[in-house]
Amino acid sequence: MSEKIIPVVMPKWGLSMKEGTLTEWHVDEGDTIEVGQVIMDVETDKIASEVEAPDAGLLRRKVAEEGNIYSVQALLGVLAPPEVTDEEIDAYIAAFVQPSSDEGDEEEAASAYAFIDTDAGRIRYSHLNADASGTPYVLIHGFGGDLDNWLFNMDALAEKAPVLALDLPNHGQSAISADVQFNDLINTVVTVMDKLDIERAHLVGHSMGGLISGELARLHPNKVASLTLIGSAGLGKDINSNYIRGFVESESRKTLKPVLQLLFADSSLVTRNLVDDVLKYKRLDGVKASLNTLADQLFVDGTQSVALDLDAIPSPLVIWGESDAVIPASHASNISNAEVHILAGAGHMVQMEQAAAVNALILSHTQ
Known part of the structure; x- marks a missing residue:
């Protein structure tokens, strides 16, 4: 079932962004999300901005809490259809491996x-x-x-x-x-x-x-x-x-x-x-x-x-x-x-x- 589960992650705006604060969710668990829908507000060291959904689906779980700081690509929520069980979502969250920042990320940001x-x-x-x-x-x-x-x-x-x-x-x-x-x-x-x-x-x-x-x-x-x-x-x-x-x-x-x-x-x-x-x-x-x-x-x-x-x-x-x-x-x-x-x-x-x-x-x- 994991292929039916879509992660909602902290976006990356520009090479210099390392983390962001989730200031507000605009959707609730159980909401059906459309591509381009505003789903949250994020604040970085540059600016605050709304985040639009890159994927469509049913929001089954909010993992991130408002007011907390999360690194880029951190798991914030989970989209999945109704047939995916809560146990499968729990297992997905527990097994989620955040994509690691490339070792050359800082060099890449500087060279940008x-x-x-x-x-x-x-x-x-x-x-x-x-x-x-x-x-x-x-x-x-x-x-x-x-x-x-x-x-x-x-x-x-x-x-x-x-x-x-x-x-x-x-x-x-x-x-x-x-x-x-x-x-x-x-x-x-x-x-x-x-x-x-x-x-x-x-x-x-x-x-x-x-x-x-x-x-x-x-x-x-x-x-x-x-x-x-x-x-x-x-x-x-x-x-x-x-x-x-x-x-x-x-x-x-x-x-x-x-x-x-x-x-x-x-x-x-x-x-x-x-x-x-x-x-x-x-x-x-x-x-x-x-x-x-x-x-x-x-x-x-x-x-x-x-x-x-x-x-x-x-x-x-x-x-x-x-x-x-x-x-x-x-x-x-x-x-x-x-x-x-x-x-x-x-x-x-x-x-x-x-x-x-x-x-x-x-x-x-x-x-």
Whole structure:
């Protein structure tokens, strides 16, 4: 009967994740679960997120308790049809052997992040499934973000093709320089693509990363196989200037947390660790000045001052969180000949809050 038993395990989001806290179950024993149904909430050292069921079935047993920390791939629950006896489930749980972390896991996690030299300085990047066939995906984060903004997207896309995500200049763990201009961000993406022999890619840009992606498509159309714009800048004038100025100016947990909560429809996703990670970045020498320089170029007098040349963007995929409090979802209607999806239950970080839906849309648009 064991082949009819399906384990529910702690998911792994990115190579650096080792464990997570099961904060809440959303299903009960005896519930029939569908693929994609939200079954629990998990919090890591990066972020809290809902977990969607990868398998369908009858939840016969909850093994894990709310509030406890479990390592990746730990057994949390058991799915099995009614004909499987309780004794068989007991035996399955007792005999369950958690897949061990590869001995090279730490080395693999470290090697997942590499650095490359550009005119804008040293750039951190992650290049997953680099040797695979297929047109690569290049993921470009937004203002103040980093490549971990794609934590819930990289692995899913890498199952189909290579995936490159990078920290833009003055962001994440890339070099900080007050002299970097907006055009340097575009040129840096091109340089990294060239140095990694990525001749043509599916560009996926979030927020300011959408603006960068669209400009790159205009300047280097031969490098762009498709374009996905997620909560993109450059499609209208409106922007929440309180978010921009608040992100730049906040210097304490108390002032930064409400600013970061503007990014999500569910503000509880902003964990203490997430706030601390952003504060750690913002306290690096030169970060505040460099963000001010960039904000002064892109967001003049509380509005967006750089607009995408929409004629240069053929048939993009446009994704927005319905509850976006940073850039209005109504901007999605400002681009013609686009495949537009407005996702409920998500804010500006829709690729995190509705990761499964966003991943499915990108794969459908690009395969």
